[in-house]
């Protein structure tokens with residue numbers, strides 16, 4: 001059996017590819033010098049979690065007319081000084097405020113319940129020191145190929161993705177875990193792609209399959225199964241805030257959400273009729289009941 005670490009990058013499987021790209025990006029960045037500060041990875045999340053609620057895009061909640069979610073706002077003239085003075089942490093009001101000893105000056109304000117750890121303050125200072133380079137949100141940055149690092153142990157990597165993983169493991173002084181036994185493998189894979197355990201027959205088939213591409217065949221079978229689309233739908237429908245109740249949305253939004261829902265099912269290759277009784281398999285297999293419980297028609 002070939003070890004399969006690359007199935008997530010298979011172009012047939014577009015949905016997983018984006019998730020894989022993010023993971024990959026992290027591995028790439030980690031392998032290519034953890035010391036460099038990356039705005040999107042290291043800085044934006046800090047500002048977003050701790051500052052944007054009062055200095056972000058929402059004008060009605062914005063304090064001190066200061067925006068820290070856009071470069072022009074962060075570097076704007078506040079009356080002879082800037083929150084962020086690129087290259088000059090000492091001249092940056094942001095640095096003064098996050099280190100202020102007077103609780104009236106301290107940012108984020110103590111009564112907001114937010115706070116920055118020393119390491120996070122250090123990162124913000126180092127970022128400003130390095131010129132405060134801003135970057136577009138990563139979702140808009142076209143992915144580029146990074147040079148593949150050379151792993152010392154060339155026997156484990158099967159693909160260039162594995163080289164990144166191996167190089168990072170080596171940098172951390174770790175070695176890869178041994179391959180799992182076959183029952184564990186098919187169980188993990190089936191849960192991963194469908195959210196369900198494999199049936200005893202599926203396990204048996206896999207144990208008996210001695211072909212070179214046995215693992216790939218299970219991957220292909222699972223990707224073709226409606227369970228894969230349903231599994232993806234659980235995340236995507238959450239993202240579009242779909243609920244078969246009105247949820248948070250006002251009544252007039254229902255039609256709009258329903259359109260999104262239908263589009264989503266179409267993209268995932270799911271027959272809407274089938275999805276109108278979602279997770280039938282889950283109910284039956286995990287609860288052991290013969291008939292799936294009646295679920296209301298989500299498409300109306």
Ligand code: HEC
Pocket residue numbers: 047050051052053054055063064066068078083093094097098104105107108109112114116
């Ligand atoms: C809960 C709301 C809140 C949060 C969260 C918050 N701030 Fe503020 N911030 C304020 C208010 C209110 C003021 C104006 C009062 C003052 O100057 O202390 C202010 C003022 C500032 C100023 C001075 C602006 C000027 O014109 O001089 C800076 C710089 C600043 N904040 C940075 C930050 C940073 C950086 C964070 C996140 C690490 C942050 N703030 C988080 C409410 C907040």
